[in-house]
Amino acid sequence: MDDQNQTSAPVHFSKGEDEVEFDMGVGSGYEKLPEAKDSAATTPVEDTAPKKRSICNGLGFPKQVYFIVGNEFCERFSYYGMKAVLVLFFTEMLLWDGNTATAIYHTFTMLCYFSPILGAMIADSFWGKYKTIFYISILYAVGNVVMALTSIPPLGAPEVPGPMIGLLLIAFGTGGIKPCVAAFGGDQFSEHQLDALQTFFSVFYFAINAGSLLSTFITPMFRADVQCFGGDCYPLAFGVPAILMVVALLLFVAGNKFYKKYPPSGNIVIEVIKCIGHALSMKRQSTEVKNHWLDYADDRYDTNLIEDIKAMLNVVVMYIPLPVFWALFDQQGSRWTLQATVMDGDLGVLGTLKPDQMQVLNPLLILLFIPVFESIIYPLFAKCHLLTRPLQRMGVGMVLACAAFVIAGFVQISIDAVETDAPTNSQSSLRFINTVPCSVNVTAPSYSTMIDYKEDYVASHYEAPGTYTLKYYIESCSLLNSTSYEMDTVLAGGTGTVVIITANNNQLTVIPFEDQLTKPDHGKALVIFVRTESSQYIDSDSLSIVGDKADYDFEFTGDITGFNAVEPGKYYLSGTNDTAMRFANGGVYTVVIQENEYNNGTDVVEYTDVEPNEISMLLQIPQYVVITMGEVMFSITGLEFSYSQAPASMKSCLQAAWLLTVAFGNLIVIIVAEAEFTDSQSVEFFLFAVMMGVVTVIFAVMSIFYKYKVQSLPTDNDAAALSESSSNYGSNMVEKSSEL
Numbered sequence: 201m202d203d204q205n206q207t208s209a210p211v212h213f214s215k216g217e218d219e220v221e222f223d224m225g226v227g228s229g230y231e232k233l234p235e236a237k238d239s240a241a242t243t244p245v246e247d248t249a250p251k252k253r254s255i256c257n258g259l260g261f262p263k264q265v266y267f268i269v270g271n272e273f274c275e276r277f278s279y280y281g282m283k284a285v286l287v288l289f290f291t292e293m294l295l296w297d298g299n300t301a302t303a304i305y306h307t308f309t310m311l312c313y314f315s316p317i318l319g320a321m322i323a324d325s326f327w328g329k330y331k332t333i334f335y336i337s338i339l340y341a342v343g344n345v346v347m348a349l350t351s352i353p354p355l356g357a358p359e360v361p362g363p364m365i366g367l368l369l370i371a372f373g374t375g376g377i378k379p380c381v382a383a384f385g386g387d388q389f390s391e392h393q394l395d396a397l398q399t400f401f402s403v404f405y406f407a408i409n410a411g412s413l414l415s416t417f418i419t420p421m422f423r424a425d426v427q428c429f430g431g432d433c434y435p436l437a438f439g440v441p442a443i444l445m446v447v448a449l450l451l452f453v454a455g456n457k458f459y460k461k462y463p464p465s466g467n468i469v470i471e472v473i474k475c476i477g478h479a480l481s482m483k484r485q486s487t488e489v490k491n492h493w494l495d496y497a498d499d500r501y502d503t504n505l506i507e508d509i510k511a512m513l514n515v516v517v518m519y520i521p522l523p524v525f526w527a528l529f530d531q532q533g534s535r536w537t538l539q540a541t542v543m544d545g546d547l548g549v550l551g552t553l554k555p556d557q558m559q560v561l562n563p564l565l566i567l568l569f570i571p572v573f574e575s576i577i578y579p580l581f582a583k584c585h586l587l588t589r590p591l592q593r594m595g596v597g598m599v600l601a602c603a604a605f606v607i608a609g610f611v612q613i614s615i616d617a618v619e620t621d622a623p624t625n626s627q628s629s630l631r632f633i634n635t636v637p638c639s640v641n642v643t644a645p646s647y648s649t650m651i652d653y654k655e656d657y658v659a660s661h662y663e664a665p666g667t668y669t670l671k672y673y674i675e676s677c678s679l680l681n682s683t684s685y686e687m688d689t690v691l692a693g694g695t696g697t698v699v700i701i702t703a704n705n706n707q708l709t710v711i712p713f714e715d716q717l718t719k720p721d722h723g724k725a726l727v728i729f730v731r732t733e734s735s736q737y738i739d740s741d742s743l744s745i746v747g748d749k750a751d752y753d754f755e756f757t758g759d760i761t762g763f764n765a766v767e768p769g770k771y772y773l774s775g776t777n778d779t780a781m782r783f784a785n786g787g788v789y790t791v792v793i794q795e796n797e798y799n800n801g802t803d804v805v806e807y808t809d810v811e812p813n814e815i816s817m818l819l820q821i822p823q824y825v826v827i828t829m830g831e832v833m834f835s836i837t838g839l840e841f842s843y844s845q846a847p848a849s850m851k852s853c854l855q856a857a858w859l860l861t862v863a864f865g866n867l868i869v870i871i872v873a874e875a876e877f878t879d880s881q882s883v884e885f886f887l888f889a890v891m892m893g894v895v896t897v898i899f900a901v902m903s904i905f906y907k908y909k910v911q912s913l914p915t916d917n918d919a920a921a922l923s924e925s926s927s928n929y930g931s932n933m934v935e936k937s938s939e940l
Contacts, residue, residue, distance in 0.1 A: 260396035261403075267455030268385040269407050274448035275337075275381075276411030278344060278441040279374050281419035284556050285437045287534050288423070288541070288722050293351065293434055294358050298881075302534045302873040308367050309530055310866035313859045315375025317469065320852070322376070324467035329384040330459060333377050337449045340373025344442035351434040387460050413563050415441065420556040424723075424767055425749045431765065432722070468852045472509055475501045505849075511909070512850035515842055516857050518591070518902060524895040525834055526865025527872075528601045528888055529827060532559055534869070536608065539881065540820060541721045542615055544813040545768070545785055552768050552785070553817050555723045561821065565828040573832050587833075590841035591903035595896060597834025602892040604827035609885035611819050616882060618814045622717045628664035628691035631715060632657045633807055634701045635732050635794050636708065638677035642701075644670055651701070656807050664693035672701060672708060682707040698790055698809070700759075702732045715809055716763050716788050724765040725783035725812065731759050732794040743793075744774035745781070763788070768812075779804040786813030845909045 286308070290301035323332040343366045349355050350362025382404050389397045423437035479497035486496055494506050494513075540555035547553055581587040587596065623629055634640050634651040641650050644659065645668060651657050662668065667690050674683035685708040691697055696715035703709065711730060720726045729743060742755045747769045754761035768785040772778075773793075781804060783789055788810035796803045842854045878884055 260393060261400060262388045262393075262458070264455040264458035265385055265388050265400060267451050267458075268381065268388070269403055271448045271452040272381055272404060273407040273411045274444045274451065275340075275374075275377070276408050277415040278445040278448065279370070279415075280412040281415030281441040281444070282344065282347065282370065282438055283533060284416045284419050284559055285423045285434065287537050288432075288556055289351065289363075289434050289437075291538070292432060292722050294360060294363070298535075298538050299873045299876055302531075302538070303870045305534045306530065306866040306869040306873070308371055309533075310863045310870070311368070311371035312375045313863040313866070315372045316378040316859055317856050318372075319376030320379035320856075321467050321470060323380050324464050325470065326464055328461060328464045329380040329387070330456075330461045333380050333384060333452060334449075336373055336376035337445075337452065339369050340377065341442070341445045341449055343367070343369025343373055344438070344445045348435055348438040348442045351438050353429045384459075387462060409563050409567060413560060415444075416560040416563070417557055420554040423556070424554050427750045427752065430753070468849065469856050471505070472512075472850075472853050475505060475509060479506075508847040508849050509853075512846045512853055515846045515854060518841075518899075518906060519857055519861050521895045521899040521902070522838070522861040523865035523868060524892055525598055525601055525830075526862045527868040528605055528865075528892055529831060530862075530866055531869060531888075532562060532824070532827070535881070535885075536820065536823070538721075539608065539612060539615070540817050541723050542619075542719060542786060542813055543723075543815050543817040543820070545723055545817045552723075555817070558817060558820055558824070561824040562828055562831075565825060566832065569828060569832045570836070573829075589908070590837045590844070591899075591906060593833045593837040594841065595900050595903060597830040597832070597837065598892060598896040598899060600826050600830030600833065602889045602896060604823045604830065605885050605889040605892065607823040607826060608820075609882045609889065611815070611823065612882035612885055614819070615813075615815050616880075618811075619719070620717065620810050623660070623664070623694055623696060625693040626664060627660075628662045628666075628693060629658060629660040629696040629715070629717070630662065630689075630691070631696060631698045631790075631807075631809065632659075632701060633698065633790065633792060635792050635805075636674070636677070636701055636703055637679060638674050640701050640708075641673045641675070642670065643673070644668060654803075654805050660696075662691050664691045666691055670699070672710065674708065679703075680706050680708055685709055687712075696809075700730050700732075700792065702794075711759050713760050715790075717810060719786045719810055719813070720765055720788070722765070723768070723785040723813075725768055725785055726763045726788045726810075727754075727766055727781075727783060728763045728790050729754050729756075729761040730790060730792045731756065732792065745771040746774050747771040773802075773804060776802075781806050784812030787811060 287301050287305045290296045290304060291298065319332060319336060323329050346366035346369065347363055350366060385400060385404060386397060389400065419437050419440065422440055423432050423434060426433040426436050428435060475497050478500055479494045482496035483493050490496060492510060494510055497506055537555055537559065540558050545553035578587060587593050632642055632651055633656045634653055637653050639650055639652050641648065647659065649657055667688050670687060670689050672685040674680065677683055680703055687710060689697065689712060696717045698713055698715045700711040702711060716726055740756065742753055744751060744753050749769060750767050752764060752766050754764055766783055768783055771781045781791060787808060790807045790809055792805045794803050846854055877887065
């Protein structure tokens with residue numbers, strides 16, 4: 201197998217943003233630089249394993265590689281598990297609104313894609329790959345532990361500084377080791393193991409996807425299905441990833457005595473930045489006219505380096521429109537997850553789908569679509585002379601991303617159409633619930649109505665704030681000594697009031713409390729319990745409900761408990777199984793506990809204050825399918841385009857530039873979220889779609905004028921450079937597959 205084929209094949213393993221994050225290590229720099237030819241740069245500092253390494257089973261891997269693969273699985277589980285529940289942690293525990301949660305989520309993601317550049321510079325210029333992975337992984341693990349500990353209410357939640365410190369350490373940690381781990385794995389293979397090296401990247405790719413798939417599906421269960429400290433168990437949801445990160449570090453250290461370790465040999469990105477800076481400085485000072493502004497650096501830098509930078513910049517220009525794609529793509533973990541919280545996750549006998557579990561569709565679909573596109577879609581279109589060039593495929597990928605957000609916008613419109621309109625700040629509403637085993641007449645200034653036993657009645661559009669005199673009267677009821685009651689009720693604007701009609705010492709009376717008329721987030725239901733004088737809980741300070749997956753405690757204040765968020769499902773009062781309560785996600789419920797009309801048992805009567813979510817979460821599947829198709833066409837093809845159009849020595853710089861497109865894409869989301877251009881989520885989705893459409897047109901025009909570089913056979917020097925950097929490049933191809 202020749203060197204060129206050996207390095208290009210891993211392109212087909214790639215997916216998404218992560219695919220370009222490793223080719224910045226040793227050997228990926230400019231091979232013509234004197235320091236890259238130093239023999240010390242190609243000789244391991246430490247290699248304690250025997251010359252003939254033991255090969256595990258039939259894969260042909262050096263045994264130390266398995267420590268690296270295990271490390272990657274655990275690290276990816278840790279990262280994606282933590283990230284899957286992050287935006288819901290912001291809104292539920294830190295009590296941020298959707299815009300703030302989205303902005304901080306994307307700030308974190310942006311830092312995750314700036315930090316690999318710093319990590320690569322540290323590895324290539326100071327510590328080398330092993331020490332960089334080791335030291336930065338310690339910070340990474342500390343960040344995860346901080347996140348887990350500060351999510352425990354007694355230790356910090358909902359205080360903000362702790363989680364922010366944890367996220368900062370994680371962002372630096374995950375980004376800092378990205379340029380190193382798979383490249384370090386590639387370093388363990390000898391020049392006679394090129395076939396095994398190819399297989400290694402496939403196994404590494406599987407470890408990435410296995411970790412991300414499992415964690416994205418399982419971690420939301422830790423959050424929602426386990427209750428701790430009176431709510432969702434974020435300490436467990438963050439704690440398990442923290443444990444996995446510690447395990448990842450221990451696995452990596454366990455293979456220490458077997459590793460090949462190479463010293464740092466300089467970073468080509470730094471050299472390119474210095475060359476460009478020197479050229480700009482000399483151009484301002486010089487009166488000489490040259491063909492290209494980079495030629496002004498020829499007094500200090502090698503001509504070949506300058507020409508390679510020119511070729512690289514021709515490709516980088518095509519990167520300018522790309523951040524908008526990532527702005528759309530990365531909202532799967534923020535806006536799309538928040539959209540899922542106001543949708544119905546009921547799957548019948550299969551259980552309930554959690555909002556943060558929808559993200560698992562992306563890695564599942566990518567595994568399906570990569571072979572479908574490579575084996576079926578592209579060959580079919582090629583017969584019609586379509587989608588044969590990389591920029592064409594990237595453009596179509598951008599169109600698909602635009603279409604995905606149009607679909608998301610229409611899904612949001614359908615959600616908004618069934619939303620219950622809460623009262624405005626100048627309005628209020630009343631809900632009457634009759635728990636007296638007689639019909640009660642309720643008279644207000646503008647109406648009079650009869651409410652039967654266990655029935656409720658809603659009166660809306662009261663002017664508020666204001667005080668209203670409400671009269672309650674029973675024509676005949678042998679159970680009560682007093683059959684009339686009158687009370688002034690104060691109504692506040694923008695909310696509602698529930699009035700429980702009950703009896704106390706055989707006297708007609710009422711229990712008023714403020715209602716909750718907005719849908720709960722996070723796919724939960726809101727429940728409040730009210731007890732009457734005759735109920736079995738009249739002397740209790742609390743009650744518990746027992747469900748299939750979770751139990752909840754409610755504390756009484758007077759005769760009401762206050763609203764608590766619970767997971768959707770079927771529940772019973774603790775110690776009983778005669779009356780089931782069913783709560784659906786997005787619903788708000790008032791549950792009255794009273795003695796039945798025959799005085800020989802307890803009645804549990806459930807009333808719906810706000811109707812539950814009606815739009816199924818499954819309606820998000822089309823937008824996930826479309827954007828994942830766009831990802832296959834845009835991201836993988838983008839890397840193939842970059843690799844084929846720029847010199848091998850510039851791969852590191854192109855990957856740094858690609859990472860910056862991801863980071864700046866997240867910056868766009870931050871700006872839009874914080875600017876709050878609109879209160880309508882559907883309008884915001886359409887805004888991003890229009891933005892993507894405009895940028896796609898610009899990209900198409902740029903593509904028309906782009907002149908493809910004709911690939912020639914590599915020279916001996918190019919082949920040597922490619923061989924030296926093959927592990928870095930191939931490892932880079934696979935990492936993005938785990939981005940959700």
